[in-house]
Amino acid sequence: MRKTLPAHGLDRATVDAALASMKADDAPWRQGRTPAYMFGATPEAExxxxxxxxxxxxxxxxxxxxxxxxxxxxxxxxxxxxxxxxxxxxxxxxxxxxxxxxxxxxxxxxxxxxxxxxxxxxxxxxxxxxxxxxxxxxxxxxxxxxxxxxxxxxxxxxxxxxxxxxxxxxxxxxxxxxxxxxxxxxxxxxxxxxxxxxxxxxxxxxxxxxxxxxxxxxxxxxxxxxxxxxxxxxxxxxxxxxxxxxxxxxxxxxxxxxxxxxxxxxxxxxxxxxxxxxxxxxxxxxxxxxxxxxxxxxxxHLGEDGYTEIAGRLMRMTKAYIADIAAIDGLEIVGSPDISVISYRARDLDILAVGERMSAKGWLVNATRLPPALHMMMSLLHEDARETYVADLRAAVAAVRQAGTAATMTATY
Ligand SMILES: Cc1ncc(COP(=O)(O)O)c(C=O)c1O
Missing domain, CATH: 3.40.640.10 (Type I PLP-dependent aspartate aminotransferase-like (Major domain))
Structure with missing residues (x-):
């Protein structure tokens, strides 16, 4: 039904509560669960x-x-x-x-x-x-x-x-x-x-x-x-x-x-x-x-030093993600990413089916079409999520390998 303008304005507390409750359905980006849209450095920079x-x-x-x-x-x-x-x-x-x-x-x-x-x-x-x-x-x-x-x-x-x-x-x-x-x-x-x-x-x-x-x-x-x-x-x-x-x-x-x-x-x-x-x-x-x-x-505020420090930390994090992903049987990184934007594909299983299982575990998933791969634009928001992400990914790959499922998801941004 079409929403109408309230005849009488709502008080601030009601409006604030409605905003907070709508936000509750959004992707939990602060926990590093979005592969795009959000970019975070340090709390101080924010x-x-x-x-x-x-x-x-x-x-x-x-x-x-x-x-x-x-x-x-x-x-x-x-x-x-x-x-x-x-x-x-x-x-x-x-x-x-x-x-x-x-x-x-x-x-x-x-x-x-x-x-x-x-x-x-x-x-x-x-x-x-x-x-x-x-x-x-x-x-x-x-x-x-x-x-x-x-x-x-x-x-x-x-x-x-x-x-x-x-x-x-x-x-x-x-x-x-x-x-x-x-x-x-x-x-x-x-x-x-x-x-x-x-x-x-x-x-x-x-x-x-x-x-x-x-x-x-x-x-x-x-x-x-x-x-x-x-x-x-x-x-x-x-x-x-x-x-x-x-x-x-x-x-x-x-x-x-x-x-x-x-x-x-x-x-x-x-x-x-x-x-x-x-x-x-x-x-x-x-x-x-x-x-x-x-x-x-x-x-x-950041200057050259501040930006360089963040970039170094981000690249160390990215290399750690890359090493963990590449260590999962059947997965490989696409090309040689130059910064913290990476994608990975599977040698012998349906990577989009893996993506669907990741999505079921609460990760917003991005895919690429050529080649079929899962895609992540990573910032320091993704630092703390690495262990959970990699564990879920390992489990998703194992489950797809066992079930042999084919994906219904397509690469859409
Ligand atoms: C390489 C590249 N160019 C341009 C854009 C468009 O930027 P915006 O979404 O700020 O319009 C994007 C967005 O992701 C991008 O990845």
Whole structure:
């Protein structure tokens, strides 16, 4: 039945109790039982983020230029700090946005408009991308009537630069790589894609929504990370999410361009409105000031040392999960994940049937389609859950082996 607005308002205690009771049905993410959606570092970092968010809870970042110089300054500081992190040249620039999808929509739109003005292509423009690329690009293509050409991956699940090169034609406006891709957690060979982009004068975007704010610190913590940012000369734009492994509040992401000459095509400027000229640098209008303040506060509070310490702890935890999972008879890790996004498959049984048994034990399960595998995006929220997770997984594998069940679940995100 359709819910109606109460004729008389409920008192606060009743509203609070209703909220708490609805929350009780949610996935227990604080116990590390969600494989996505939630990202946690330390309780102290969470506290800093919440405090800053509440301090700017009411402010609207749409008015950053005219009403809230505080937010404007914070956004610029966040962008500047990130440009340093991503080895960007002095003339590079960027914006804060409300999420990976917005950053990607903007980068695609900016590339499309820059291409129209500077390097027109024949017919309907296309984007050449690895199969593992996030569907936010398909959403962008759908909205802007572009074509996405997905190219099969190498056997190690990274983008196949040579096959992508072969898929490029006179209508190609952009090529893309991920750092890392969502399904397998591996960073694409951005240097190889950069060489193609330079040779063919094409726009290379790096989708670092997942790894942008983690990979640099994983490297500082002593783990190998291939070059994936503006240190690769062919990279013209990047997306990187603060609200994932940057540990900031939702909604917060960033989009960057190698130069202002590219970003110029991002802006929306409409002069004919009865209310006057309307200009926005990014896609959405009203934006929460709290998310801007939270990102600024956390970047400043953690600094390089703080982020590196968290990254080191997270990688040690991930390696322990990987070792435990690989030690279960019949299971193997897919590829060689570069950060804490991993997936594992089974050599001789139905991994999705294992997933169903894990789900029955109270774990929210994510799967990948190609190859069939179970998938986890892990943060420090997963630290304490490891022993229970691995014990349940071992039992689930044994049960599937014995019963020989085939799954009914499919990989749906
Ligand atoms: C690689 C990658 N890019 C982009 C996105 C989209 O980010 P958002 O959900 O913040 O819009 C995601 C989300 O998981 C992702 O994994």
């Amino acid at each position: 506290d800093v983020v919440k405090h800053a968010y509440m301090a700017f809870f009411s402010e609207n970042a749409l008015g950053a230029k005219r009403a809230f110089p505080s937010l404007r300054r914070m956004e610029q500081d966040v962008v500047d700090m990130a440009l340093g992190l991503f080895n960007a040249p002095d003339e590079a620039c960027g914006n804060m946005t409300t999420g990976g999808t917005e950053s990607i929509l903007l980068a695609v739109k900016t590339c499309r408009d820059w291409t129209r003005a500077n390097r027109p292509v024949h017919g309907r423009p296309n984007i050449v991308a690895p199969l593992s690329l996030h569907p936010a690009f398909d959403k962008a293509a759908d909205l802007m009537d572009l074509e996405i050409r997905r190219v099969d991956l190498r056997p190690d699940y990274r983008a196949d630069a040579r096959a992508m090169d072969a898929a490029i034609d006179g209508s190609t406006m952009m090529i893309v790589g991920s750092a890392p891709c969502f399904p397998h957690g591996v960073i694409d060979p951005i240097a190889e894609l950069g060489a193609i982009a330079e040779a063919r004068d094409l726009w290379l975007h790096v989708d670092a929504c997942v790894g942008g704010y983690l990979a640099p610190f994983v490297r500082r913590a002593g783990y190998p990370i291939p070059d994936f940012d503006f240190s690769v000369p062919g990279v013209r734009s990047m997306s990187a999410d603060l609200h994932k492994f940057g540990w900031a509040a939702k909604p917060a992401s960033t989009v960057f361009y190698r130069s202002e000459a590219y970003r110029e095509h991002q802006k929306f400027d409409h002069a004919e409105w009865s209310s006057g000229r309307f200009i926005t640098e990014t896609l959405v209008g009203t934006r929460p000031g709290g998310a801007v303040a939270a990102a600024w506060a956390l970047l400043n």
